[in-house]
Amino acid sequence: MSETEPTTNDAPELSRRPGRRRGRDDGKFGRYGGQYVPEALMPAIEELTDAYERYVLDNEDGFMDEFRERLADFGGRPTPLQRAERLSERYDREVYLKREDLLHGGAHKLNNALGQVLLAKYMGKERIVAETGAGQHGTATAMAAAHLDMPCEIYMGERDINRQRPNVFRMKLNGAEVNPVTAGRGTLKEAISETMRDWATTVENTHYVIGSVVGPHPFPVMVRDFQAVISEEARAQSIEKTGDLPTDVVACAGGGSNTMGSFAAFVDDESVALHAIEAGGSTLEVDEEAGVAPNSASLFAGEEGVLHGARTKLLQDSDGQIMESHSVSSGLDYAGVGPELAYLVDEGRVTPVAVDDDAALEGFHRLSNTEGIIPALETAHAFGYLEEHAEDLGERVVVTVSGRGDKDLESVIEETDKRDVAGAPDMSMFSGGI
């Protein structure tokens, strides 16, 4: 960066965002964060930190300008902030929806994937690797890589590949290679470990596009900065539409990219309450013997530990072995969470709440049949929360619709059929496959 003032109006505004100074120094958020990675990855991480500071923070070579332009033209930004009429009436307060489901690809994931693939190009890398759980980050990365003409390989647990065949097909349509991961239980955390192993072998020409605000510094701050466009838009849109900031922002939390994206621009606005809605799964009880936590509520129920390069809150047993998490929504199904969120929760700035599978399914059906929006099962947790806690909220609530639910229809049919879900249509005619 030269000594002259940045040429865009955005850069000075960005530099005031919380955590930014800490991020530039050592990637610590209080006691959380850090760089717990094998030595072979450290040079790559130092190179990435340098690139993050130059291109993202300082807009060198107009990186952020190109990122925003591509988000608009390829991604379809800005996404609307829409008043939800029935929900506003139902809960007797103004409910606004930040419509990330309308972003290209149908979820907020493209914000990060496009940012990182573009950054890899600026860094002169020749190849992209990424992990994916349910396939949302994998499909977003494959789209971004095709758009920017970068070879791309996606690691996905074998079990997830079998559960999410349409997403595997989408990735292949966009020219990505999909590598099955057979280690462990074959889900997201094994896929992350395997992608880190690939990167440890190929750091010289490869960038790892991590899918959330997790991992070693600079990933948590960098992914937050790419996703922050959600709350930057929502903040401005709220002021424009209502003349004021919202009283509450509600966002679902798995690894935390949607959550941090939805909160980042509001963290300094002390009047705005921030609610992170985690997957409570079937129960918050854990089965130590089997190493299984039947939920993914690491902020709410997790303990401090070190996983995938960062110190954060984790679902782990008393020895420190990582638990297999569970949620009806595979996108929230992760045993860790971004270190900045862990920090904001400890500071009392973000309130974590766990919403169970049943309430999430009800939320899914409620939004579908009252507002005409079929949300992702991840998003549906936020609407489960609204139903249970609307009375605790202020008069203007923004809920991020992190993605659309088309990808979840098969599991919704199956899960709805198992239960008595309020407001759900009769799904029995579809169960057993459509």
Place this chain on the structure above:
Amino acid sequence: MPATGNSEALAAAFEGGPAYVPYLAVGDPDYDASLEYVEALDRGGADVIELGLPFSEPIAEGPTIQGAVVRSLEGGMTPDRFFAFVEKLDVDAPLVCMTYYNLIYQYGDGDGPRDFVEKAAEVGLEGFVVPDLPAEEADPLREACDEFGLDLVFIVAPTTTGDRLERIMSRVSGYVYVQARLGTTGAKSDVADSTTESLDRLREYDVPKAVGFGISSGEHAERIVAGGADGIIVGSALVDIVAEGVEADLSTEAVADRLESLSRELKAGAERGYAARTEAAESR
């Protein structure tokens, strides 16, 4: 090689010849067989033994050691059983624990590495290798090691240079683990040339240099020691023998014999390399 660390036994292991440093995951495939296997390494000439305490997310390991980790965890291995194993073990070689930081951090009070190190000292371990703990985050563990007289080994990769190398070398003790190539652990049919460059970079530092990642034969061992290494670290090639034993349903004795015999081959290779190096130095 002068002693540079806390453990006299580790320092002695690198004196007067090349050190053969084998690794096995403890509890692979079960507790009792694993005891026999580690003792076989000792009979085969081990100078130091690295004992792996399995962690559920071993990000630095290739498929071979991942397999061992899964077998061991499924067999019920825990940090407490690991410590009991170390106490029960009847070997001459000094023992080093290789594990991931979360297990060290969570042990006891769950608020730092001290409890784990204290227990390790009590059962007779001499040091640690922690692949996911970079020098920047290592001070609490370094301090606990100094308090209880243990060593902390760091890994140096082919890409480690400049300030990073300096930071690591100011905190390392016992020996430095020189990673022979990029990537994760795993036996290879060839060993990378980057080893020689790494050894050259480390020459000025007064601590034993043990080379690992990919070594699987006596020939490899010979070449690496001839190239200046003070020791060789071998993991996956030994774990492969354990895995083959599981697959072919071999007796514990048969697997132990194979481990002992590969150990002898590796150790003999290292000694040939050392002799060649000494001869070359004398003829100069």
